[in-house]
Amino acid sequence: MRKIRIEELDAQRLVQEVVAKAITSIGLTPEKLQMEINPNVKLKEEEKIEIAFSEMAEKKMYYLIQECEKEIGWHGLVSRSENGFYVEDIVVFPQEVTGATVTSDDELYPTWMLSQPDEIYNKIRFHGHSHVNMATSPSGVDDTYQEQIIQQFMTSPVDENNFYIFGIFNKKGSYWLNIYDIYNNRFYETDDISYVFYQSDEQAWAKKQIEANVKEEVIVKTNGYYSNGYGYRGGGYGTEELYDTWKKNYDKNKNKNKDKEKPKKDEAEIRKELSGAIIADLTPPKWHSKWSKCLQRMISCDERLEDLIDEYTITYPDYSGTKKK
Numbered sequence: 001m002r003k004i005r006i007e008e009l010d011a012q013r014l015v016q017e018v019v020a021k022a023i024t025s026i027g028l029t030p031e032k033l034q035m036e037i038n039p040n041v042k043l044k045e046e047e048k049i050e051i052a053f054s055e056m057a058e059k060k061m062y063y064l065i066q067e068c069e070k071e072i073g074w075h076g077l078v079s080r081s082e083n084g085f086y087v088e089d090i091v092v093f094p095q096e097v098t099g100a101t102v103t104s105d106d107e108l109y110p111t112w113m114l115s116q117p118d119e120i121y122n123k124i125r126f127h128g129h130s131h132v133n134m135a136t137s138p139s140g141v142d143d144t145y146q147e148q149i150i151q152q153f154m155t156s157p158v159d160e161n162n163f164y165i166f167g168i169f170n171k172k173g174s175y176w177l178n179i180y181d182i183y184n185n186r187f188y189e190t191d192d193i194s195y196v197f198y199q200s201d202e203q204a205w206a207k208k209q210i211e212a213n214v215k216e217e218v219i220v221k222t223n224g225y226y227s228n229g230y231g232y233r234g235g236g237y238g239t240e241e242l243y244d245t246w247k248k249n250y251d252k253n254k255n256k257n258k259d260k261e262k263p264k265k266d267e268a269e270i271r272k273e274l275s276g277a278i279i280a281d282l283t284p285p286k287w288h289s290k291w292s293k294c295l296q297r298m299i300s301c302d303e304r305l306e307d308l309i310d311e312y313t314i315t316y317p318d319y320s321g322t323k324k325k
Contacts (some may be wrong), residue, residue, distance in 0.1 A: 076126030099189035
């Protein structure tokens with residue numbers, strides 16, 4: 001949140017700071033001074049300004065966005081509320097559109113505006129438009145249009161009705177909002193605004209159920225190999241609990257075998273040893289993947305085949321016709 005205009009007290013403070021910095025500077029007085037003239041104040045959640053949409057306004061806006069395959073613009077009828085602003089209805093003005101632009105019809109728009117009854121004309125304080133499937137950040141054309149509108153209001157008599165809201169939306173549900181509250185000299189951006197919109201009873205129920213009963217599984221990524229809870233071992237992903245169990249067992253086996261002298265084997269010997277093993281119950285692609293990972297661990301981590309039997313479900317062929325671990 002920032003101020004729209006520098007107030008008298010702000011101007012006095014700035015002058016005092018400039019004089020103080022110039023007097024207290026060491027050596028040659030600086031040619032320039034860097035100062036923060038209009039700082040952006042980050043608002044807490046409870047401090048944010050609210051913009052609420054009626055059920056009718058929200059539904060009209062939603063269907064305008066969804067039904068039009070090109071950009072489309074609209075005005076909103078807005079009044080102040082206890083917590084900010086309330087959009088009660090949406091009206092569509094004469095316009096010309098493309099897939100990336102929307103402009104009011106220069107011939108028809110002025111006549112359309114003047115034809116509106118006072119109860120509508122005096123409440124047109126919101127301009128919204130769709131960016132279809134594109135991002136909702138404003139374009140250069142959007143910035144220019146907003147500056148023109150705000151300049152008109154800045155030169156108007158300052159009263160409670162002196163505010164304007166701009167919004168950009170898309171089919172994905174993303175939005176961008178700016179509020180110029182000229183009467184209170186406040187400028188609010190998207191992060192400063194609490195966007196409150198209509199939701200059906202069923203939608204509210206679904207949100208409560210998800211919040212109360214559904215939580216996301218914590219996924220841990222490591223350089224090790226362990227189960228991810230679905231019977232697949234060796235992928236490097238899994239739940240935190242499974243990782244802790246794997247790490248505990250790994251460290252235990254590592255410490256147990258730390259002092260043992262193990263003769264080093266070259267890759268040819270390891271391949272020969274592993275070629276006699278069978279990775280059970282796997283289709284050929286999966287078998288090859290596990291065989292490769294097992295080989296990699298035996299080479300890079302100096303692990304023994306017998307230490308990997310359980311993890312890779314390895315069995316050895318018994319030439320008498322039976323299989324054994």
